[in-house]
Amino acid sequence: MTVAYQVWAPSGMPEVAKGDDLAVLIATAEPDLADGDVVLVTSKVVSKAEGRIVAADDREAAIDAETVRVVARRGTLRIVENRNGLVMAAAGVDASNTPAGTVLLLPEDPDASARSIRAGLRDLLGVDVGVVVTDTFGRPWRSGLTDVAIGAAGVRVLDDLRGGTDTYGNPLVATVVASADELAAAGDLVKGKAAGRPVAVVRGLPHLVTGGGADDLGARALVRGADGDMFRLGTSEAIREAVTQRRTVRAFTDDPVDPGAVRRAVAAAVTAPAPHHTTPWRFVLLESAASRTRLLDAMREAWITDLRRDGRSEEAIARRVRRGDVLRNAPYLVVPCLVTEGAHHYGDARRDTAEREMFVVAAGAGVQNFLVALAGERLGSAWVSSTMFCRDVVREVLDLPADWDPMGAVAIGRPAEPPKPRGERDPEDFLTVR
Incomplete structure (x- = not known):
């Protein structure tokens, strides 16, 4: 049996402004969404719709305001933990694709943003889809950037395979797949950074879409807690903290x-x-x-x-x-x-x-x-x-x-x-x- 899925980025999404209803914009651009689809939404448009654009002549001051903890620093580059527990460059504060003299902050609660979009699509189109809010991250020990999930609703963000066996019958004791991050990366391949397509759709993986409820953990479940984080600080920061x-x-x-x-x-x-x-x-x-x-x-x-x-x-x-x-x-x-x-x-x-x-x-x-x-x-x-x-x-x-x-x-x-x-x-x- 062949296993396959489709991923595409709808055209026709307008420039998003404060107060826009993203569910309406997505439903208009992709009216043929079906049950089991996963909708991937770039965090920039979520932030714009939620009014997370702030005047800031000094981007560093905006980064300070969003930072909970400095993880590592090299020159002017800071890797920090932001209010949502995300560890990333500059707390996700972005000065691109926003008017001069302003910066774009990440959504205040990306999981809540995903839930709102999902509920809106259900009301408008009568479909049960998963929604992932994505942002671009660098990764330790790896060059290049990729999209990851920072918010999710109706999606199995972690696929826990522990307790099963591999094809050779060996027990799986440590395999927990970050499904939401894999979906985010797949969507990034078709959205592009400057193509004006901030939304992607994945079809063919309905097992990753949940009905909500207790098993709908949100992307917060992807954030590793301090107790399990073996690389919590950069080298110089670790020395200073010790x-x-x-x-x-x-x-x-x-x-x-x-x-x-x-x-x-x-x-x-x-x-x-x-x-x-x-x-x-x-x-x-x-x-x-x-x-x-x-x-x-x-x-x-x-x-x-x-x-x-x-x-x-x-x-x-x-x-x-x-x-x-x-x-x-x-x-x-x-x-x-x-x-x-x-x-x-x-x-x-x-x-x-x-x-x-x-x-x-x-x-x-x-x-x-x-x-x-x-x-x-x-x-x-x-x-x-x-x-x-x-x-x-x-x-x-x-x-x-x-x-x-x-x-x-x-x-x-x-x-x-x-x-x-x-x-x-x-x-x-x-x-x-x-």
Whole structure:
């Protein structure tokens, strides 16, 4: 049996203006629509009919207004997420095919626009068709542009084949076809960008047309959520977000931590600058609960001894000790250590102090790299200084060389709750210009 479909772009569509009824215009240009057809409508004419033309001498300001999140930036080009969750260049703000001094915004709710056109065609022609609102996208890792669905009604936007088998009987476990995008691309082949044919019709694929109702998900279902988006940001933006989103996490879930993620963070840590071409970082990974408990119990005893020596009350000591619970409650601990191998010795107190400080700064840079890389792995962390106050105890419990100086401890895990908003810090408060 031969399987085929037809796709064509009707002629006769006039220039669309604000307030025009697109269903009337489409029905006039293509009065022979039939049940099961899919009507593909370029978003530009939808925007014009809905009055989404705005005066904007500065296109960048219009892009700012439509942007929810900057995904990537290179020069003046911005890839952003707009109000509808679409990730695209310039938030879909278009300065072409619109009068000078104006820009064209995408439809405010493309799915609602598609539903309105579909209902209008049913009323006018008595047909049950699917409607897809399309726009032109670039794609990561692929050159060239293609049309995709940004709004849909009465169309199976995703064709889920999971649970079936291929021609060899192999189970399909990950195959979900973006049917609405495939329809949009097919229509773009006949509409053209400058041919004055903003509508296309696909006939012969009635299985993709739904009756509406609960299975009519709209094109919003094509937008991948943040949790499943492995490429949510461009490279430089991802680095900046990891830096700005890094927080001290004090409550963790019981979810296990991927040791590979910690090792990748260590790989980032050891790229920090260091004096004299040295490598002053060592990271002790406490992956077993027994090793963590043994260390923390010994540190607690040392801490209590110090606090009693300072004359603290038992109540005050208990409060202080509870502050260390962030380490005890974390499913993974790392103890970064400083090694000053390769340091110069001058025999002069001033210069020897400065030499050690250089190594301490390098250790801090390594720890910061480590924490930022953990944030990039979507892991929460808390750097706690407590190991620095009982270095001999830590070295003894962990059987570390005498020249390894513990530089705090890092608790790692999945955050148990969303981070609280960070207090605003104006960079100008930290600057002195000479």
